[in-house]
Amino acid sequence: MDWLNVRNQRRTVANIQSCALLAVCLWGVGAVAYDGGAEAQAEIGVLPVQGNVYMLVGADGNVTIQVGEEGVLIVDTLREELSDRLLATIRELSDGPIRYLISTHAHADNTGGNATIAQAGSNIAGGNVLGAIADAGETAKIIAHENVLISMSAAETPLPFAAWPTDTYFTDRKEVFFNGEAVQVLHQPAAHTDGDSIVFFRRSDVISTGDIFLTTHYPYIDRDNGGTYQGIIDALNRIIDLTVPADRQEGGTMVIPGQGRLCDEADVVEYRDMLTIIRDRIRYLLGQGASLREVLDARPTLDYDGRYGADSGSWTTVQFITAIYEEMS
Numbered sequence: 001m002d003w004l005n006v007r008n009q010r011r012t013v014a015n016i017q018s019c020a021l022l023a024v025c026l027w028g029v030g031a032v033a034y035d036g037g038a039e040a041q042a043e044i045g046v047l048p049v050q051g052n053v054y055m056l057v058g059a060d061g062n063v064t065i066q067v068g069e070e071g072v073l074i075v076d077t078l079r080e081e082l083s084d085r086l087l088a089t090i091r092e093l094s095d096g097p098i099r100y101l102i103s104t105h106a107h108a109d110n111t112g113g114n115a116t117i118a119q120a121g122s123n124i125a126g127g128n129v130l131g132a133i134a135d136a137g138e139t140a141k142i143i144a145h146e147n148v149l150i151s152m153s154a155a156e157t158p159l160p161f162a163a164w165p166t167d168t169y170f171t172d173r174k175e176v177f178f179n180g181e182a183v184q185v186l187h188q189p190a191a192h193t194d195g196d197s198i199v200f201f202r203r204s205d206v207i208s209t210g211d212i213f214l215t216t217h218y219p220y221i222d223r224d225n226g227g228t229y230q231g232i233i234d235a236l237n238r239i240i241d242l243t244v245p246a247d248r249q250e251g252g253t254m255v256i257p258g259q260g261r262l263c264d265e266a267d268v269v270e271y272r273d274m275l276t277i278i279r280d281r282i283r284y285l286l287g288q289g290a291s292l293r294e295v296l297d298a299r300p301t302l303d304y305d306g307r308y309g310a311d312s313g314s315w316t317t318v319q320f321i322t323a324i325y326e327e328m329s
């Protein structure tokens with residue numbers, strides 16, 4: 001293959017993420033396991049992004065929060081066992097009411113803190129609603145695509161009822177105006193799962209992507225929950241449509257990935273290009289009649305494996321290639 005002889009000319013900057021993350025990739029809707037020191041695993045860093053938006057950085061995932069006069073809005077809540085630490089970190093930034101949680105998808109490492117955080121919050125309800133529904137107003141709203149609710153409620157070991165979305169949408173978007181800012185929750189069909197949302201903070205000019213976009217490894221295609229590789233590429237293109245870079249293609253709209261470092265449009269373009277190139281290599285091999293074994297032997301991800309690949313853990317390079325092969329066959 002010509003492309004295997006050509007060394008990748010794309011940037012090969014050192015991966016600044018902790019490689020420990022690769023061993024910690026936790027995606028299942030059910031139980032999770034991880035290694036590393038408990039204290040290190042529980043650390044949550046705080047990074048101001050721009051406008052009203054902050055990125056909270058956990059060992060294996062990111063949380064986005066927007067704070068302002070009306071209170072706090074949170075996108076994703078890490079694993080259940082980090083709930084108290086996450087709540088304490090949020091409270092360092094704001095003691096305002098927690099009004100909204102948005103779950104970008106159903107996985108337990110993104111929704112584990114929903115119950116604790118929602119119960120620490122409250123939403124705005126009044127008049128007849130308060131009379132008719134006893135606990136209306138007593139917890140924060142949990143917004144998600146309806147497939148998240150279906151997936152969470154059908155899980156073998158579901159998270160508690162209090163973690164489930166309370167405000168689902170089934171159209172292509174849901175919109176909230178909060179803290180003086182339009183917040184758009186945009187469904188990305190059949191991508192990482194069948195219930196992915198990206199969250200666009202229009203005034204702050206920040207997009208929170210969930211696990212559609214990562215800087216730490218190849219994207220996980222949760223085919224059991226309706227995920228597809230092409231859907232991930234489509235969702236990345238949607239993010240690129242929404243982002244506007246500033247001078248010299250740097251900065252501008254900032255992008256918070258599901259895992260890894262803070263990014264801008266150029267980072268998403270690089271990732272989208274990589275996934276497109278890998279797709280086209282596998283498509284070419286399929287067109288030549290290659291078997292799965294032959295595709296794996298051709299190593300269609302070779303030039304990216306140093307940065308994104310994994311030989312062990314819950315999402316190896318072999319699993320990644322196999323999933324694409326099966327989707328395209």
Ligand SMILES: [Zn+2]
Pocket residue numbers: 027105107110192211
């Ligand atoms: Zn996920």
